[in-house]
Amino acid sequence: MIYTGLVILHVIVALALILIVLLQTGKGASLGAAFGGSSETVFGSSGAGGFLSKLTTAAAVIFMLTSLILAVYSSRQESSIVLQQETPVQTGTGEKAPSPVTGKQGKPAAGQESPAKEGSKATTE
Secondary structure, X not given: OHHHHHHHHHHHHHHHHHHHHHHOOOOOOOHHHHOOOOXXXXXXXXXXXXXXXXXXXXXXHHHHHHHHHHHHHHHHOOOOHXXXXXXXXXXXXXXXXXXXXXXXXXXXXXXXXOHHHHHHHHHHO
């Protein structure tokens, strides 16, 4: 239950971190200008610089903490049930596998008889 909650939180923080970084103004053209103007009144008169940089730092810290916690938690879990189950060992039944056909157009290779000839010998004997 805790593991699932941490994974969900980790994914949400990762997506939020991506969006926060994309919203920040770069050295070149800003993403905000692409959406109809460069006024940043949504984030206050000082602009988005201080708010988004603090939000990026907080999201990055949460992302790193959840990464470390998930790594420690998954390393302490027991191995998968798939790895614990033993695979059944197949024993040979003593039957021979049919020999491969290696000639052209389904003809047997040199020195081998066709299955039809072998079957006819078995019935005649």
